[in-house]
Amino acid sequence: MSHPELLILGVLRALVEVAGLFLLGQGLLALLAGSRRHTNTMYKLFLIVTAPVLKVVRKITPPQVIEKHLPFVAFALLFWLWIGLAYLKKLYCETNMLQCFS
Numbered sequence: 001m002s003h004p005e006l007l008i009l010g011v012l013r014a015l016v017e018v019a020g021l022f023l024l025g026q027g028l029l030a031l032l033a034g035s036r037r038h039t040n041t042m043y044k045l046f047l048i049v050t051a052p053v054l055k056v057v058r059k060i061t062p063p064q065v066i067e068k069h070l071p072f073v074a075f076a077l078l079f080w081l082w083i084g085l086a087y088l089k090k091l092y093c094e095t096n097m098l099q100c101f102s
Helices: 004-039 041-060 067-095
Strands: none
Touching: 004 041, 004 067, 041 067
C-alpha cells in the first residue's frame, strides 16, 4: 500500500465509530431494560467493551463531571473525534490528490 497514513486514519475512525456505537447501544439498552439492566447479559457485554473508553474520558475530564454524565461526555467526545478524523482524511486525500470520497 502506498499510503499507510490513509489506512491508519481509516482504522482509527472505525475504532472510534465502533466505540461510539457501543455507547449508543448501551444507552438504548439501559432505557429499554430499566432498573433490571444490570442483570442483562448484553448490557454486561456493553459495559466490558465501553469500560476502556470511559476510563480514558474520566482521566481527561475535570472532576466536576459526575459518573452519571460520563457516558454522555464520552459519546460527545467520540463524535467530535470521528468528525475530526474524517476531516483529516479529507485533507490528506486532497493534499495527495487522491479520490477517497466518491
